[in-house]
Amino acid sequence: MEKQGKSGHLVLVTVPFQGHITPMLQLATILRSKGFSITVVHPELNSPNPSDHPEITFVSIPDQLTKSQLSDTDVASLTLILNRNCAAPLQHCINKILRSYGHIAAVVYDTLMFCAQTIADNLRLPGITLRTCSATTLLFFPVFPQLDEKDFISEIESPELQVLQLQRFRSLLSQSPTEATMETRVAFTKAVGRSSAIIVNSMEFLEQEALSKVKEYFPAPIFTIGPFHKLAPMVCSSLLAEDDKCISWLDKQSPKSVIYVSFGSIASIDRRELMETAWGLANSKEPFLWVVRPGLVRGSEWNELLPNGFRESVGERGCIVKWAPQKQVLAHVSVGGFWSHGGWNSTIESICEGLPMICKPFFGDQHVNSSYICKVWKIGLELHELERGNIEKTIKRLMVDVEGNEIRKRAMDLKEKAALSLIEGCSSICSLHDLTNQISSA
Numbered sequence: 001m002e003k004q005g006k007s008g009h010l011v012l013v014t015v016p017f018q019g020h021i022t023p024m025l026q027l028a029t030i031l032r033s034k035g036f037s038i039t040v041v042h043p044e045l046n047s048p049n050p051s052d053h054p055e056i057t058f059v060s061i062p063d064q065l066t067k068s069q070l071s072d073t074d075v076a077s078l079t080l081i082l083n084r085n086c087a088a089p090l091q092h093c094i095n096k097i098l099r100s101y102g103h104i105a106a107v108v109y110d111t112l113m114f115c116a117q118t119i120a121d122n123l124r125l126p127g128i129t130l131r132t133c134s135a136t137t138l139l140f141f142p143v144f145p146q147l148d149e150k151d152f153i154s155e156i157e158s159p160e161l162q163v164l165q166l167q168r169f170r171s172l173l174s175q176s177p178t179e180a181t182m183e184t185r186v187a188f189t190k191a192v193g194r195s196s197a198i199i200v201n202s203m204e205f206l207e208q209e210a211l212s213k214v215k216e217y218f219p220a221p222i223f224t225i226g227p228f229h230k231l232a233p234m235v236c237s238s239l240l241a242e243d244d245k246c247i248s249w250l251d252k253q254s255p256k257s258v259i260y261v262s263f264g265s266i267a268s269i270d271r272r273e274l275m276e277t278a279w280g281l282a283n284s285k286e287p288f289l290w291v292v293r294p295g296l297v298r299g300s301e302w303n304e305l306l307p308n309g310f311r312e313s314v315g316e317r318g319c320i321v322k323w324a325p326q327k328q329v330l331a332h333v334s335v336g337g338f339w340s341h342g343g344w345n346s347t348i349e350s351i352c353e354g355l356p357m358i359c360k361p362f363f364g365d366q367h368v369n370s371s372y373i374c375k376v377w378k379i380g381l382e383l384h385e386l387e388r389g390n391i392e393k394t395i396k397r398l399m400v401d402v403e404g405n406e407i408r409k410r411a412m413d414l415k416e417k418a419a420l421s422l423i424e425g426c427s428s429i430c431s432l433h434d435l436t437n438q439i440s441s442a
């Protein structure tokens with residue numbers, strides 16, 4: 001075991017999902033650069049590769065989860081199972097780390113792993129929650145336990161938040177919640193309410209109005225220290241092997257000509273939606289790089305259900321991979337647009353490269369992110385239905401039409417603002433200083 005860092009020792013607790021592991025490992029690297037020594041405690045399933053992070057100690061805890069449970073169980077039930085199965089091993093593990101280092105400066109946990117806050121409370125250690133989605137999603141937390149009793153979101157009057165139509169998301173959330181959903185919501189809310197700090201991979205200017213509302217509802221200070229991947233650019237955290245052949249394909253394309261298409265690590269589509277997406281891409285006549293992840297198409301191993309004649313129709317104009325080095329792809333000169341499911345990591349990564357987007361949200365926070373992208377920041381076009389004519393038209397609007405140029409300009413403005421927030425003395429860097437000061441002085 002390595003010795004304690006000059007700023008202290010931190011225990012970071014993650015959950016086994018790609019979109020959560022990545023920001024947690026990026027945060028680990030950022031905090032490591034601030035003088036903390038770090039132990040990352042993670043469930044056995046989807047373990048990160050320790051050899052990619054020699055400066056971090058990794059400890060896995062038994063989770064009794066199977067790969068099929070990960071894809072077949074709804075998020076709320078999975079979160080409950082994870083917390084139930086991991087609570088005792090996590091407690092044991094943190095006790096052991098405490099004995100070994102003599103002191104733990106804080107337990108930083110993914111909001112989904114709320115049992116870590118109880119463990120931290122019992123040991124009188126500061127618990128810090130990392131929300132890997134937008135800060136705005138925290139606004140739903142205070143209403144979770146009493147969704148039907150208190151019309152809290154209608155109290156929000158800021159113009160930006162009204163454009164987001166949080167009311168609509170609230171009604172989506174309150175539609176016949178299961179017991180697991182209710183239990184998870186109560187647990188989330190209690191944990192975040194007791195945490196001594198909240199960290200988000202966001203930037204002050206992106207969610208200013210929501211951030212000031214969040215501050216009214218939670219006592220803990222909120223630290224927006226994103227974009228994480230620009231502060232920790234070398235972090236390698238893909239659970240699937242990245243296929244680099246798409247980079248040599250991109251090298252052969254014209255500047256800003258390619259639309260990159262990825263629906264992230266969890267969303268899935270059916271056979272009909274695959275057909276529509278394939279023909280929409282083919283008929284647009286624009287070059288595309290498409291991530292067809294194993295499991296993306298329900299009931300299929302990989303891309304064997306692609307329609308007859310599709311490959312012949314697109315020829316060299318299309319490239320399909322199982323998993324792409326996304327950050328490298330987004331930064332490539334040939335990429336001119338990103339058709340995304342609107343996952344928060346993808347959103348932040350896209351903003352940092354100034355790319356205009358097409359959003360087809362599937363579930364959860366992707367709807368809120370998509371509204372930010374298309375209605376608040378106005379850097380994208382929303383795609384409501386996976387229908388070939390609609391897809392073809394939307395791709396052309398973004399990649400060819402004058403409308404796309406306007407969207408691109410706004411996306412480039414956001415890119416500049418994102419870069420500015422990482423300059424010494426600017427918002428994210430100041431927030432990071434404040435966070436490290438708070439941890440060290442606790």
Ligand code: UDP
Nearest residue numbers: 019264265266291323324326343344345346
């Ligand atoms: N990603 C990747 N290669 C791909 C597709 C996605 O590396 O082919 C990464 C992407 O860069 C992002 C993460 O996977 O960091 C997806 O997280 P996000 O929050 O966007 O969506 P989720 O997978 O959680 O739905």
